[in-house]
Amino acid sequence: PGSNPAAATRLRGGGGAGRGERGRAEGAGPCGGMPGLVVFGRRWAIGSDDFVLPGAFELSLRVLWWIGILVLYAVHKGQFNCPGGGLLHSYLLVLLVLLAAIICALSALVYVSMQGTISNPGPRKSLPKLLYTRLLLYLPEFIWAIVGAVWVSDSSLQCEKTVINAVLGTVIASWVIIIFTIIGVLIVFDPLGGKKTFYLTDGVNRNLESSQSGQLLFNVKNTATRVWEKRIRLMCCCIVQDDDHRVAFTSIAELFRNYFSDTDLVPSDIAAGLILLHQEQDKMESCPKEPEEVLCHSPSSLVTDGLDIELENAAHYMLFAAAAYGWPYYIYTNPFTALCKLNGDCCGSRPTDSDITGSDRHNFHFGSILKITGLQYRDFIHISFHNKIYEIPFFVALDHKKEAIVVAVRGTLSFEDILTDLSADCEDLTLEDVLENGFVHKGITQAANYIYQKLINDGILNQAFTIAPEYKLVIVGHSLGGGTASILAIMLRNSFPTLKCYAFSPPGGLLSKTLADYTKHFIVSVILGKDLVARLSMPNMEDLKRRIVRIVANCNRPKYQILLRGCWYEVFGGDPDNFPTELDGRNQDALTQPLLAEESLMVHRSPSYNALDGESHLHSPPQYPHLYLPGKIIHIVEESSSKRLCSSDIKYTASWSNETVFSSILISPKMITDHMPDVVLNALNSLSQEHGSCISCQTRELNTNVI
Secondary structure, three states: OOOOHHHHOOOOOOOOOOOHHHHHHOOOHHHOOOOEEEEOOEEEEEEOOOOHHHHHHHHHHHHHHHHHHHHHHHHOOOOOOOOOHHHHHHHHHHHHHHHHHHHHHHHHHHHHHOOOEOOEOHHHOOHHHHHHHHHHOHHHHHHHHHHHHHHHOOOOOOOOHHHHHHHHHHHHHHHHHHHHHHHHHHHHOOOOOOOOOOOOOOOOOOOOOOHHHHHHHHHHHHHHHHHHHHHHHHHOOOOOOOHHHHHHHHHHHHHHHHHOOOEOOOHHHHHHHHHHHHHHHHHHOOOOOOHHHHOOEOOOOOOOOOHHHHHHHHHHHHHHHHHOOOHHHHHHHOOOOHHHHHHHHOHHHOOOHHHEEOOOHHHHHHHHHHHHHOOOHHHEEEEEOOOEOOEOOEEEEEEOOOOEEEEEEOOOOOHHHHHHHHOOOEEEEOOOOOOOOEEEEHHHHHHHHHHHHHHHHOOHHHHHHHHOOOOEEEEEEEOHHHHHHHHHHHHHOOOOOOOEEEEEOOOOOOEOHHHHHHHHHOEEEEEEOOOOHHHOOHHHHHHHHHHHHHHHHHEOOOHHHHHHHHHHHHHHOOOOOOOOEOOOOOOHHHHOOOOHHHHHHEOOOOOOOOOOOOOOHHHOOOOOOOOEOOOEEEEEEEEEEEEOOOOEEEEEEEEEEOHHHHOOOOOOOHHHHOOOHHHHHHHHHHHHHHHHHHHHHHHHHHHHHHO
16 A cells, blocks of 8 residues: 555546546545545655544653753753853753644644544645644754754763753654654655656546557556565565566566555555454354354264364374474474474484485474474475475375375465465466366466476375375365465376365465366365465455445544554454444445445546546456365364463364355454464364264263163
């Protein structure tokens, strides 16, 4: 949102061509119904209602500061006869006047910023003038801070030490505030905020073929892509960049530019929208559910659909998926003993160079894999720690307990892995003898193809089946590893018809519908709770953006109230707030029509890109195809949690689910923690143990009845 090219080229008089009169009717004034603040002739990544909290904080500091200087001046009023005392007297008087002016400006700024709502900045139309006034006051403050610094550094002063220390503190405080203000300006600076606007009126012929409009369209898009590409390069400055990285940077920059190009929301608007969605979602969860959502599996019941068996298998193979993360996972789950155990045990079991690819300094990765899986060195066929974009680590091992050859793929653990995740373009997957070809996630497919080439061309699987010809092939992975394992399983299915794949928390935007249905025969996906990654796809992200725009545009409360109440709710809980909205009282037919505020917050791609296009974004066809989770889906849900003094007992239920349950992103504090591999493993172990104890109890009861 900070680099929103829509805002950079927004029409000053309204949300777009033909909407200027409606924007003025809403009281939007010069802001045109848009929340992005326009000052100094450019748009910034901050709203006119974002000055309430930081302004109130600075105001409280300034008031305390002014009172302290006033007390200091009153106490030492008759003691300015010392050398340099005249300058001190003048310094304190001017400082009192300057602070009083700043306090007045801040009070007005905070008051005006509290008015209106996110989508109705009309009551805040005077805020730019107040902001100019406040910024102008930085100039005398800066000059006076220099004067104070010179005064306190003069060794000829012989005034009271308390006064000198007070002035020194004042000088330091002034410099700190100035520095933080400069940092704040840099943070909210929008690189695209100064772009020229291409104006169109209703009477102008909208010729898409004109060289002027075409050149404008190209320049704005190209500039936005370059801005995102520079940001990505800066974030990945610590990795060696080659041609693959440059191609990925451009592709990801295009993706980000497309996603952020059609709203005028600033980051605080998105935060407010997420807070509102979370509270609305919590209220909806108390409503009656659909019958298929109510049906869930209880570990104490006998189930004939294979869920219990799959849960036990999943708990077993999740160990391998977690082990693929190596020492970071092992240290994370054993923070007090891991380093001692790895230092003491790992170095003696160093594999030969032919068994391992990539660096594993001090043997920490391999030693951690041994600890987590409980296997012996001789059970490993191949281990790869090689990690580049589209090339992720994996290992192949013999699992004698399940009589399986396990291929475990690592999840996201590096910048290269993040780039692979973000390469979310779709590409065709065409395989021989597979009728169910379709679209797949580009970056993950390339990672799967890399491992496929290693397994087949390097003869790794042939070596494994030579050692254990009667074993079956099982492919496992978590997160990025789960998605890669799923596509790898599709590639290997024809050669190994009996293979199984267990994908733990795989990304949601992975396979087209035909491929997802095809994989139900050999892939099992395991999703915990409200896991964000399992619901992460471009259509779901577009849906989330529209939901944020809708709920933000229709809320009648100021943003600072939403944020304060939301922070209290997230930290301390309580009942969800019932914010009044413009949706209240509207009939069902009206609910299907976008409000004016929505149109001003989300326009078709952006005012600049599509000022030539009169279509509404809310009714435009989807830009991205729908991609789904692989295979049959086991959804694990937290049923209850009994917290005690030193521990918490969490109980889970599991059920077979379908892909439609994951067609929307759920906002929750657990949306990230439900994705963590240790949490998924604990949930599976809990279900597996309850199932085992239940079967044991039923067996003993049956034997008693027979006797």
